Amino acid sequence: MSIVEAESTTDTNAPVVFRAWSKSRNPMRMMEELKRGLTPCDPALIALFVSSNLPYEDVVTPLATAFPQAVLVGCTTAGSLTSSAYEGDEAIAVAFDPPPSPSISASCRTWQTSP
Numbered sequence: 001m002s003i004v005e006a007e008s009t010t011d012t013n014a015p016v017v018f019r020a021w022s023k024s025r026n027p028m029r030m031m032e033e034l035k036r037g038l039t040p041c042d043p044a045l046i047a048l049f050v051s052s053n054l055p056y057e058d059v060v061t062p063l064a065t066a067f068p069q070a071v072l073v074g075c076t077t078a079g080s081l082t083s084s085a086y087e088g089d090e091a092i093a094v095a096f097d098p099p100p101s102p103s104i105s106a107s108c109r110t111w112q113t114s115p
Contacts, residue, residue: 017097018037018038018041019037019092019094020034020036020038020092021080021092021093023089025089027058027059027062030054031066034059034063034091035063038093038095041095043067043095043097043098044069044070044097045095046063046067046073046093046094046096047073047074048060048075048091048092049091050074050075050076050091051076051089051090051091053089054089056076060072063093070095
């Protein structure tokens with residue numbers, strides 16, 4: 001089962017966010033469902049959350065191959081809260097379209113604390 005949602009605003013310069021998820025326990029099927037949900041998007045960034053009960057590498061590697069232009073940030077999770085229930089064994093991908101203008105940029109800072 002794959003559920004796909006897209007969010008956009010009336011501002012034509014606003015990035016679009018796509019979300020897809022799969023409840024399949026078969027990594028190949030899960031990947032197909034996630035890819036199908038993200039296909040309308042040309043993501044610059046994908047955030048991936050995979051159940052710790054699933055084979056993480058079997059999901060991450062094919063997704064990175066399917067969207068080589070995107071930065072992929074992923075982690076395992078004990079589950080996800082949806083609008084209707086707690087889901088324990090699934091994968092969720094959130095994809096962000098690139099900014100509309102190359103002049104838009106972001107910066108990152110790393111903060112460290114003393115031990």
